[in-house]
Each structure stands twice: as structure tokens, then as C-alpha cells.
Amino acid sequence: MDSFPTLELATHGVAKGGEAVARDPDGRVVFVDGALPDERVLVEITEMKKGFHRGSVLEVVEPSPHRIDPACDEVANGCGGCDMQIASVDHQRDLKVQVVIDALERIGKIADLPAIETVALPEAGYRTNVRCIVVNGRPGFRSRRSHHPVLIDRCDVAHPLIQDLLGPDSGTTRFDGCTEVTIRVGAATGDRMVIASPSADHITVPDDVIVIGTDDLAAGKTASITEVVAGRTWQISAGSFFQTRPDGAQALVDEVRKVIGPLPSNARAFDLYGGVGLFAGSVFAEDTRVIMVEQNESSVADARVNLADLDTTIVRGKVEQWSPRRADVVVADPARQGLGRNAVSRIAETDAPVVVLVSCDAASLARDAGLLSRKGYRLDSVTLVDLFPMTSHTETVSRFTVS
Ligand SMILES: C[S@@+](CC[C@H](N)C(=O)[O-])C[C@H]1O[C@@H](n2cnc3c(N)ncnc32)[C@H](O)[C@@H]1O
Structure with a gap:
């Protein structure tokens, strides 16, 4: 089987998905995952398209002055939820x-x-709306490179009211029977809701948490939380958009x-x-x-x-x-x-x-x-x-x- 090449490249820009941009010796654009602009990096090419290639950093040879160690341990475990943890805020x-x-x-x-x-x-504890994949009743996020699930113990960007339902210390929480859950909370009101897919029939959550399955939603049931923004109280139902x-x-x-x-x-x-x-x-x-x-x-x-x-x-x-x-x-x-x-x-x-x-x-x-x-x-x-x-x-x- 052909293996993809490894190259040392100088990065010079940033692309929409947070990848750094470099050019290979033939002048072709390479989008480099895990690099920042103005670095020299050893890159494993992972995808070759006609107009561009993609690759992942194997080693940082000369780091950007803005590179930092990710604050969240889950990045090292492969979590792809936050793709910019390697740069200062x-x-x-x-x-x-x-x-x-x-x-x-x-x-x-x-x-x-x-x-x-x-x-x-x-930059921390801010998300009041988080969607997780579920494996064996435990929540996780997709890995950045492979899209495989990575089970998590914590999520630094999740609001504490959500954090409380995520890790192994969450005690009474299990998302059995689910492939995906969305957790929404009201920071000002303390309301918490779990929207479980395909069904909420087998999940275990603390008593205060409102629970609804996507099967219930499809059958016309509703559930909502409330939040306070701009001095007004907002009803936010499971099927409605609200800012994160x-x-x-x-x-x-x-x-x-x-x-x-x-x-x-x-x-x-x-x-x-x-x-x-x-x-x-x-x-x-x-x-x-x-x-x-x-x-x-x-x-x-x-x-x-x-x-x-x-x-x-x-x-x-x-x-x-x-x-x-x-x-x-x-x-x-x-x-x-x-x-x-x-x-x-x-x-x-x-x-x-x-x-x-x-x-x-x-x-x-x-x-x-x-x-x-x-x-x-x-x-x-x-x-x-x-x-x-x-x-x-x-x-x-x-x-x-x-x-
Ligand atoms: C980014 S949200 C913004 C909602 C609101 N402005 C806010 O800040 O909470 C986009 C909204 O557009 C609605 N939407 C999507 N496509 C639409 C369309 N073609 N016409 C009308 N509304 C649409 C969605 O249901 C969603 O509520």
C-alpha cells in the first residue's frame, strides 16, 4: 500500500477550519492540522486532492511565539471539540x-x-448548549483527525451546570440507550434539559433535569428551559435555536x-x-x-x-x-x-x-x-x-x- 509522504513545511497563513496554510516544494497549497502560521513543522500528508493537500503535524520544528500547551487535558486524549487550543486566546x-x-x-x-x-x-465554562455523542452510556466528542468518538471526563468550555452531567464523577448521570445527547442549560435560571436521541427511556439524570427524547419531539411533545438575556426572560424549547x-x-x-x-x-x-x-x-x-x-x-x-x-x-x-x-x-x-x-x-x-x-x-x-x-x-x-x-x-x- 502506498504511504503518504512526510514533509517539513513553513506555514504562512490560516484557513477557515483553523488549519495553517503552507506550500509544498511544488507550490501546492497544504492545509496543516495542528499548526499555527509562521511555524516550521514536520507534516504527514493525509489527503491528496488535485488542487491541494491536507496533512497533520508530526513535530513542531520551530514554534510560533503564540503557541501554548492546550489548557484542556482532553486535547491530548484526542478530543476534537476545540481546534484552537494550541494558540493563546x-x-x-x-x-x-x-x-x-x-x-x-x-x-x-x-x-x-x-x-x-x-x-x-x-474562554472557559461558557457553553450552555453542548451536543455529545454517546458510547455505552457515557458522553464524548469526535476526534479531530479520525472522527472516532473520544469519551471525555470534562469539558473546559462547558458551563458548570453542564460539566456536572459529563464526567465520571457525575454520579447519577448515565445516557444509556442513546447515540447522542444535547444538553442545554439556563445560566441565569439553573434550568437543565437533556434531549436524548433516539429516546430518553433509559437515561439516568439528577431529579432537576428536564428530559425529552427526539422520538418524543417527533411525536409532538415539547420541553423547554428559560434563560435571561438583555433583562428579559426567554423560553427556549428543545426544538428552538438559541445562542450558545x-x-x-x-x-x-x-x-x-x-x-x-x-x-x-x-x-x-x-x-x-x-x-x-x-x-x-x-x-x-x-x-x-x-x-x-x-x-x-x-x-x-x-x-x-x-x-x-x-x-x-x-x-x-x-x-x-x-x-x-x-x-x-x-x-x-x-x-x-x-x-x-x-x-x-x-x-x-x-x-x-x-x-x-x-x-x-x-x-x-x-x-x-x-x-x-x-x-x-x-x-x-x-x-x-x-x-x-x-x-x-x-x-x-x-x-x-x-x-
Ligand atoms: C442563527 S439562528 C438566529 C436566531 C436569532 N436571531 C437568535 O439570535 O437567537 C437562525 C434562525 O434562522 C431560522 N431559519 C433557518 N432558515 C430559515 C429560513 N430560510 N427562513 C426563515 N428562518 C430560517 C432557524 O430556525 C434559526 O432560528
Whole structure:
């Protein structure tokens, strides 16, 4: 059997998934897992494609000054949950800014980029929503290189209320009969919920934990927790999206509110991809007429509860198929795949002078920025709100205005 080559390479950049970028002696791009930019590393090539190769670090010959030993022991055990533990937290943010700039220039073809601001958040104990694979009743994450399950004793980025249900010391917790569990907690309320797949019939958890199976959800049952963000209490059901951390949700609310700026009195605002109503319920002045659009039934049901004291109009449907009206501002926070051509067309039909785009993927942000620029919107500002320290995931709030 052919074995893949081993090469010593100099890395010079960073790619979207947190891999460093190097060139082999033939000038071909090599994405190197486990390396940082500006290092010399011995690399085992693991995948050879026509246009590029991938490899993994066997040895760091000359380390970056920003390289650190991962704080979490589970990285050495093979856990692939956090792919940026080898860099200092400040450097992680610099690398993510670089990923966003590269994407906007290369994919979005955006010239004259504004300087990218950053918002830092605590790097440990932050996640209030964690999805684990389960083997023999115990939780784990996928290995970075092989995607095999790695059982874990702890997770540094998980909120203590989740941590308590993970390790071997979790005492009364076992996820028997499951292949996957999602654990969601309310940091402010102490609520805890386990969503077990395919069924919660055989799991054992402390008495306070709300339990529901994906089979129950498919049969129409619901379960929810509550969280407090921006001074409001949010009902979050098992089938609804909510930001991964409440301080991150608060940081996004602050940033979106800031970049919207002052609106005329009785302005009309659209909150597209509104989820359980986070932005609709917290970023606008009382006299703004807010219309929220969301396709997910569970999120819409939560939004109706969460926004019951406000005059918000809640529309259930797909943004691409909604009938836009003139607006003073549009806030859009799509899922990872971004807005795409049809949703950008709907947004442009509002004639809104300001569009605020919240993006959880740098490539989608760049594509959407390119599409918006072809509709006459100029990218004014981009802020990286670092919701996911220790990982390469990017979250940005961008403001576009009519050019
Ligand atoms: C990233 S979440 C943002 C939710 C909310 N803005 C928040 O911060 O909590 C994206 C939301 O878009 C919804 N969604 C996905 N595709 C959609 C579509 N085509 N039309 C309307 N909503 C969609 C999802 O159900 C999800 O609630």
C-alpha cells in the first residue's frame, strides 16, 4: 500500500477550519492540522486532492511565539471539540480576524475593507448548549483527525451546570440507550434539559433535569428551559435555536443595537431569522414597528410567548419566500449557509438604508457581502464577537448601508 509522504513545511497563513496554510516544494497549497502560521513543522500528508493537500503535524520544528500547551487535558486524549487550543486566546482572535478578512477579499471581492473590531468573552465554562455523542452510556466528542468518538471526563468550555452531567464523577448521570445527547442549560435560571436521541427511556439524570427524547419531539411533545438575556426572560424549547452562551447573546444584542444606530420615530424594522425573538425583543426602541420572520415552528411558538408584551408581528415562513415591504432597517441572522441570492433579493426589495448581518460562518458572510454589494450595499463595519474561544468558529456583526 502506498504511504503518504512526510514533509517539513513553513506555514504562512490560516484557513477557515483553523488549519495553517503552507506550500509544498511544488507550490501546492497544504492545509496543516495542528499548526499555527509562521511555524516550521514536520507534516504527514493525509489527503491528496488535485488542487491541494491536507496533512497533520508530526513535530513542531520551530514554534510560533503564540503557541501554548492546550489548557484542556482532553486535547491530548484526542478530543476534537476545540481546534484552537494550541494558540493563546488573543492570537486565536487575531487568526479569526484574518480568516474573515481573507474570506471577504477572496470570496466576497470586497475592496477597502473597514478595520475589524473584536469583542472578547470569557474562554472557559461558557457553553450552555453542548451536543455529545454517546458510547455505552457515557458522553464524548469526535476526534479531530479520525472522527472516532473520544469519551471525555470534562469539558473546559462547558458551563458548570453542564460539566456536572459529563464526567465520571457525575454520579447519577448515565445516557444509556442513546447515540447522542444535547444538553442545554439556563445560566441565569439553573434550568437543565437533556434531549436524548433516539429516546430518553433509559437515561439516568439528577431529579432537576428536564428530559425529552427526539422520538418524543417527533411525536409532538415539547420541553423547554428559560434563560435571561438583555433583562428579559426567554423560553427556549428543545426544538428552538438559541445562542450558545447567554453572555454572547448579550454581546450580540449590544453590537446589533449599536450598529443600527438611531432610527426615525415609528420606524419599521425587520428581524429576519428571528429565532425565539432575541433581537426583535431587545434591540429596538418602543415605538419601532418590528416584524420578525422565522421558519421553525418551535421557535415561532417560543417567540409568541417571549414577545407577548410587545407589539411585534411574528411571521412564520422562509425569508426567501416572504413578501417584503419598505423598511428603515433589516437585521438578518441566518443559519450557517448564509442568506444566499434569494434572501438578499428580498432584503434589497425593502429599500432599507441599513442592513445588519449577523453571520456564523466567514465564507457565508463573504458570499452575502458580495451579493449585497451587487445590490448597492456598502460594507461599513465588521465586528468579530468571539462567541467560541478555543475553536475556529467565527461570529460577526456587519453593517451595510446604501452606497
Ligand atoms: C442563527 S439562528 C438566529 C436566531 C436569532 N436571531 C437568535 O439570535 O437567537 C437562525 C434562525 O434562522 C431560522 N431559519 C433557518 N432558515 C430559515 C429560513 N430560510 N427562513 C426563515 N428562518 C430560517 C432557524 O430556525 C434559526 O432560528
